[in-house]
Amino acid sequence: MTTTCEIPVVDVPAAQRLVTGQFAQLLAMVFGSGLSMYLLTSVVPLYLAASGSGGIGAGLSTGAMMLSAVGVELVVPRMLARWGYRVVLGLGLILLGAPSLILLLTASLPIVLAVCVIRGAGLAILVVGAVALVAEVAPSHRRGEAFGVYGLAVGLPAVIGLPLGVHLTNLIGFDALFVLAAVASLAGLVTVSAMPQTTSVEEQHVKVLGGLRGSGLLMPTFVFAAVTVAAGISVTFLPLAVAKDKHSLVATALLMQAITAPAARWLAGRYADRIGPAKLLAPALVFAAAGAGALVLIGSTVAIVVGSTLFGIGFGAAQNLTLTLMYNRVPKSRYGQVSALWNLAYDGGWGIGAIIFGAVVAGTGYPLAFGLTAAVVAVAVVPAVQSLP
Structure with missing residues (x-):
């Protein structure tokens, strides 16, 4: 007669995977949206200067985006509580990416500044929402490491996008670069369905x-x-x-x-x-x-x-x-x-x-x-x- 005994399975928190499929898709979204931002960080001021707006217009474009981001960051937690991660992050990707296409039509300073304001709102939504989501999906005992991996996904677009954006203006021109920046952000919409529908x-x-x-x-x-x-x-x-x-x-x-x-x-x-x-x-x-x-x-x-x-x-x-x-x-x-x-x-x-x-x-x-x-x-x-x- 054979007897069997069941060995209980014990969950070991330290063995939890850090980069899950969901986390990987979040990192891809962060990388693409960051690339969209940094490709145009130095290019929009160049675009305005080339169109006759001078240094004042160039400075205003950066200031408009940053001030917009600061203002919207104050309301993102309320947006997350009301609509959840999928809707809010999807909105952020659209606001950051789609307005870049408007620059194909005009270099008028007021319109370019309006584009910068809208993109700043999208940036605010994405950075606040993404950081909060990293804190939720990462194991608590590896949270610092998770933020480190997130930091790489945020930092690499700066290393790539800042010099590449300026370089590409001489190779493919402003219009193609505006399209590329839009695509880099909007492509992240394919990852939105993997995000939690609501906060935890x-x-x-x-x-x-x-x-x-x-x-x-x-x-x-x-x-x-x-x-x-x-x-x-x-x-x-x-x-x-x-x-x-x-x-x-x-x-x-x-x-x-x-x-x-x-x-x-x-x-x-x-x-x-x-x-x-x-x-x-x-x-x-x-x-x-x-x-x-x-x-x-x-x-x-x-x-x-x-x-x-x-x-x-x-x-x-x-x-x-x-x-x-x-x-x-x-x-x-x-x-x-x-x-x-x-x-x-x-x-x-x-x-x-x-x-x-x-x-x-x-x-x-x-x-x-x-x-x-x-x-x-x-x-x-x-x-x-x-x-x-």
């Missing part, structure tokens, strides 16, 4: 700026904003601060920053899951402050390249660490709020930093202005250290 909890905290006292969210929000201030300044003013005959140096420096940021974001996520994001945040800020401070020596080739590389490391790590820290401190009902707050710090710091720096540099010159930028990041080290358990 019924009661969502939809007020982005509500209930912040005692939530543990204010410190990482302000710390990250300090770093994004420096990020916006470096990308905007480094090309202006360096002599025109050294534009290849600027391209190299910005490329190093664009490459190191997503790599550091991924590595920071892996280690944050093991030792906690709070312990790594202060060192990341030190890297960012050192990188920003190196630009004081704006006449040195080594200082520019090394400084941009150090800043890229600190900036990328700070992106992951602040985001992971914020999600670790809230229940699922506040995931949308965290995503909106973090993206507000990103876009708001980027825009405000560029505006203030432009006013300061007129009176101080570039070296001192870059030194003040580094000081802003360095000051953020204090609350990061004080938050350690």
